[in-house]
Amino acid sequence: MKHFDSHVHIGLINEDPMEQLLVIQKSKQKKITKMLSICNNLVDFDNVYNNLISESSVYHAVGVSPSEVTHPGKDWEKKIEERAALRNVVAIGETGLDYYRKFGDKKSQIDLFIKQLEIAEHLDLPVVIHNRDAADDILDILNDKLPSRGGVLHCYSEDWKFADTVLSRHNNLYISFAGNVTYRNARTLQETAYNMPIERMVVETESPFMVSSAFKGKRNMPFYLPATVEFLAELRNIDLEEFSDIIYKNTLELFNIND
Numbered sequence: 001m002k003h004f005d006s007h008v009h010i011g012l013i014n015e016d017p018m019e020q021l022l023v024i025q026k027s028k029q030k031k032i033t034k035m036l037s038i039c040n041n042l043v044d045f046d047n048v049y050n051n052l053i054s055e056s057s058v059y060h061a062v063g064v065s066p067s068e069v070t071h072p073g074k075d076w077e078k079k080i081e082e083r084a085a086l087r088n089v090v091a092i093g094e095t096g097l098d099y100y101r102k103f104g105d106k107k108s109q110i111d112l113f114i115k116q117l118e119i120a121e122h123l124d125l126p127v128v129i130h131n132r133d134a135a136d137d138i139l140d141i142l143n144d145k146l147p148s149r150g151g152v153l154h155c156y157s158e159d160w161k162f163a164d165t166v167l168s169r170h171n172n173l174y175i176s177f178a179g180n181v182t183y184r185n186a187r188t189l190q191e192t193a194y195n196m197p198i199e200r201m202v203v204e205t206e207s208p209f210m211v212s213s214a215f216k217g218k219r220n221m222p223f224y225l226p227a228t229v230e231f232l233a234e235l236r237n238i239d240l241e242e243f244s245d246i247i248y249k250n251t252l253e254l255f256n257i258n259d
């Protein structure tokens, strides 16, 4: 059995380069054989990328998250393009819209998001999409701008109706479930995980956030991913091994990775 954590903020788990390597080591022992490192900005990307340059099991997304909308940095578009050419960089992101925390204003968030969707299209890469309280705008924008390589709605938080709509419109879009699907009050999310086509499902920890209920109170880590996978396999009533294989293969396809 192998797992692929599709969303890990390695730089936020720990700034210490040695500690980051230890987390990856420990994750491998728990069969998390691959993970996608996510950074909110390009400074973090450079730090994490350079530290983990020899870790072939760690893939990277490069982009500017909505939290940085007022300060994406000088020449950020050019810098994303340069970094996207580096080894093991497989996606643009995370990018998207976050109206919950009201970063900047809506218009500047939308601009930042659309520009990165265009970069992804231009570079032929998938996108990692963040959505918080912005479902309608996300849906509208993806109608026109989802790149050909598609992408993933990470840490999914909408209902089944939204998932059904967006998945039917885009056959290259995936939905990623994080530890919050295991919460006792997460009925709506569980309904989506139960109903959705399994070939479009991936999983993540969103470490150090969103720890699953099995590790309640702890700081999340990629090596806690198996608890979420086990929960979902049980929910879908599928053999754990078989379920893990499907999810792992989906993730390779999403990020265009050869195992």
Ligand SMILES: [Zn+2]
Binding pocket: 007, 009, 038, 094, 206
């Ligand atoms: Zn994230």
